[in-house]
Amino acid sequence: MTVQYKFPEGFWWGSATSATQIEGAANEAGKGKNIWDHWYEAEPNRFFDNVGPGNTSNFYYQYKEDIQLMKEIGHNSFRLSISWSRLIPNGRGEVNPEAVSFYNNVIDELLANGIEPFVTLYHFDMPLEMQNIGGWENREVVDAYQAYALQAFQLFGDRVKKWFTFNEPIVPVEGGYLYDFHYPNIVDFKKAAQVAYHTVLAHAKAVQAFRGWNKDEDTKIGIVLNLTPSYPRSQNPYDLKAANICDLFFNRSFLDPAVLGEYPEELVEILREHGQMPHVEQGDLEIIKENTVDILGVNYYQPRRVKAKEHLPNPYSPFMPEWFFDPYEMPGRKMNPYRGWEIYEKGIYDIMVNLKENYGNVESFISENGMGVQDEERFLKDGQIQDDYRIEFIEGHLQWLHKSLEEGCNVKGYHLWTFMDNWSWSNAYKNRYGFISVDIKTQQRTPKKSAHWFKNVAKNNGF
Numbered sequence: 001m002t003v004q005y006k007f008p009e010g011f012w013w014g015s016a017t018s019a020t021q022i023e024g025a026a027n028e029a030g031k032g033k034n035i036w037d038h039w040y041e042a043e044p045n046r047f048f049d050n051v052g053p054g055n056t057s058n059f060y061y062q063y064k065e066d067i068q069l070m071k072e073i074g075h076n077s078f079r080l081s082i083s084w085s086r087l088i089p090n091g092r093g094e095v096n097p098e099a100v101s102f103y104n105n106v107i108d109e110l111l112a113n114g115i116e117p118f119v120t121l122y123h124f125d126m127p128l129e130m131q132n133i134g135g136w137e138n139r140e141v142v143d144a145y146q147a148y149a150l151q152a153f154q155l156f157g158d159r160v161k162k163w164f165t166f167n168e169p170i171v172p173v174e175g176g177y178l179y180d181f182h183y184p185n186i187v188d189f190k191k192a193a194q195v196a197y198h199t200v201l202a203h204a205k206a207v208q209a210f211r212g213w214n215k216d217e218d219t220k221i222g223i224v225l226n227l228t229p230s231y232p233r234s235q236n237p238y239d240l241k242a243a244n245i246c247d248l249f250f251n252r253s254f255l256d257p258a259v260l261g262e263y264p265e266e267l268v269e270i271l272r273e274h275g276q277m278p279h280v281e282q283g284d285l286e287i288i289k290e291n292t293v294d295i296l297g298v299n300y301y302q303p304r305r306v307k308a309k310e311h312l313p314n315p316y317s318p319f320m321p322e323w324f325f326d327p328y329e330m331p332g333r334k335m336n337p338y339r340g341w342e343i344y345e346k347g348i349y350d351i352m353v354n355l356k357e358n359y360g361n362v363e364s365f366i367s368e369n370g371m372g373v374q375d376e377e378r379f380l381k382d383g384q385i386q387d388d389y390r391i392e393f394i395e396g397h398l399q400w401l402h403k404s405l406e407e408g409c410n411v412k413g414y415h416l417w418t419f420m421d422n423w424s425w426s427n428a429y430k431n432r433y434g435f436i437s438v439d440i441k442t443q444q445r446t447p448k449k450s451a452h453w454f455k456n457v458a459k460n461n462g463f
Contacts, residue, residue, distance in 0.1 A: 005402045006462040012077040012413025013458035014070070014115070015435060016368050017059075018123035018167065019083035021422040025060035026053050030096040032089025033128040035135075036425070039183040051428035051440075057420055058443045063106050065445065069436055070419060071113040073451045074458025078110060079224075079297070079367060079415055081120035081167065082156075084127050084148055091127035092144040100155055107159050118162040118297075118367075118415075120224060121149050121206065124172055124182065124425070131184060136172070136195040139281075142202040149206035153213050161219045163210065164297055164367075165203040168226040169254055173199070178320065181426060189319045190276055197278035200257045200288060207291035223258045224297030224367045227251050227351045228304045233328045238308035242325035245270070246306045249321040259296060259359045261289040274319050296355070297367030299417070300348050300397075302341040305330050338373040338389075339431055345396035352404035352411055361410045369397050370417035372424075372431030385437050385448040394450070395463065402462075416454070420445060 020026075020036050027037070040052035059066055070078055084091060086099040110117045122145070130141045149165065157163075175182030177192035203223055210221045228250060232243035248267040256264050262285070271277045307328040313320075334343045348366065355364055371393040373379075379386050398414060405411055420436035423429060429440055435451040438444070457463045 003460050003462040005399060007402065008405065008412075009461070010412075011461060012116070012365055012415070013454070013461075014075040014077040014079070014118075014413070014415045015417065015419040016079035016118075016415045017418045017420075017422060018081040018120065018125070019086065020053050020056070020123070020125045021418075021424060022057040022059040022420070023083065023086070024053075024055040024058040026055070029060070029086075029098040029102065030089060031083065031099065032085040032091070032096075034083065034085040034125040035128055035131050035183040036125060038128045038131075047426050048428040048430040051423065053423055056423040057438050060102065062443065062445075064109055066420065066436075067106075067109045067113055067115065069445060069447070070110075070115055072455070073435060073447065074455040075115050075419075076458065077116040077118060077162075077413060077415070078419065079118035079120060079164070080106070081123040081125075082152055083125055084122065084130075084145075085125065087152065088127070088148055089129075091130035091141070092147060095151060095155075103156060107156055111159060116162065117160055118164065119152070119156065119160045120164040120167045121145075121152060122165065122169075123167040126172075135176075135184065136198045136202070137191055139198065142198050142205060145202045146205040146209050150209040150213060153210055157214065157219065161216075162295065163219070163221045164224050165206045165221065166199065167224045167297075167367075168299060169199045169203070169223070170196070170226065170250060174250075187318070190278075193271060193276050194278040196253060197280065200254065201284055203258065204288045204291040207293070208287060211291065220294035220363075222293040222295035222297060223254070224299060225251075225254050225258065226299040226301070226368075227255065228300070228302065229347050229350050229354075231303055231305045231330075233305065233307035233330075236308070239306075242306045242308045245324040246304060246321070250304065255359070257288050258293050259355075259362050261292045270324075276319055294363065295412075296359075296362050296364040298351055298355075298364055299368035300351060300366065301369065301417075303344040303347045305333075305342075336371055336373075336389075336393075338375075339371070341372075343371075343393065343396070345400050347400075348397050349400035349404045352401070352409040353407065356404075356407075356409045361408070363410050363412060365411060365413035365415070366397075366401060367415050368417040369394070369414070370433045372433050374431050376421075376432040376437070384446065387448045387450045390448070390450040391453045394454070398457075398463070 230243040230246040232239035305328040306325040313323040421432040421434040421438040
């Protein structure tokens, strides 16, 4: 087989997932409640087919079998998250010994199978006790998170060499405080700004704790951001301005402080002008400045396309990012017909070039990219899901990633979202993303066609 797209030696091939989405055992083994357990109990109707996070994909009990499958399909790395409420049930205080055993076993099993664990500390799953005192609105939670992070470094850092403070920190801001698709379902921009700011501060304080603890140059810490390029409808100055402001809110609000150590001045000006600045304490900005990342995970699914506002915002409506731009549907765009998202492979290249040109070519990797499909059983043939659409999706993105590498972008790997079909927040099991199909009733795992294809890509280090 001739390999047309060859990737560098040691390229990271694997997938990503998160604790709440695959572990199951939500009310077992000493785990405390998180906001998802609580929200599902309170409003099960907000979840697709009324399916909650109770059992999800049962990784807590089937991790050995799952890691075996990862090895079989060519993984050399795998990103998982630790559940804060499993490790420290109340968010602070006592550590749960059963959780320590579980995470130790998972890490050891991965390493025994030649798979490097990449560990995320926070993936949308605030311990309920912490949310009850305000979650990220409350500075006490920032300090509790820093203590949790240090605990995790001390417990698992002898074997884990890649740490990530947060996964997609903009999403709890959008979902929980702007657009009502995550608990606590508050719609209040001022609170959203405070939550975003405290998250950046919590990230920087975890990095600070890490630097105080870590004496090993091979061990790195970073953050995982969903970077969604904002493309303007046209080169008209008003469209360009709309795209720039959109980018400030949804990308640079986390990217700039994490990588450059400071906030974009334009964003600060907008918040100040509209009376939306978060409360900042003395010394905070120095902590953010001094604790930038070693490595950046990039999640990319779809582009964001915007145009100048058609109408001025209603002066009596609450302040929102959408005051400055309208969404734009580009004619002729390529769509994922099974999920309703645009497919734009070049976006992955544009992100990498931006990181190279404006962010010091920070070491990075694709930490998530993937294609969700509803009712995937309709592609079942001879006992296997024939997901050629997923293979085509990955190939298209990898071609553009390869081009960015040829142009000197510092990209080290590609992780698909996700390893196996998993529970996806309020969408539950609606859209399937995995290499491995999961029968929710029996928890039976079956590799899809894409799993066998990916095995060859990893083996040949290209395709």
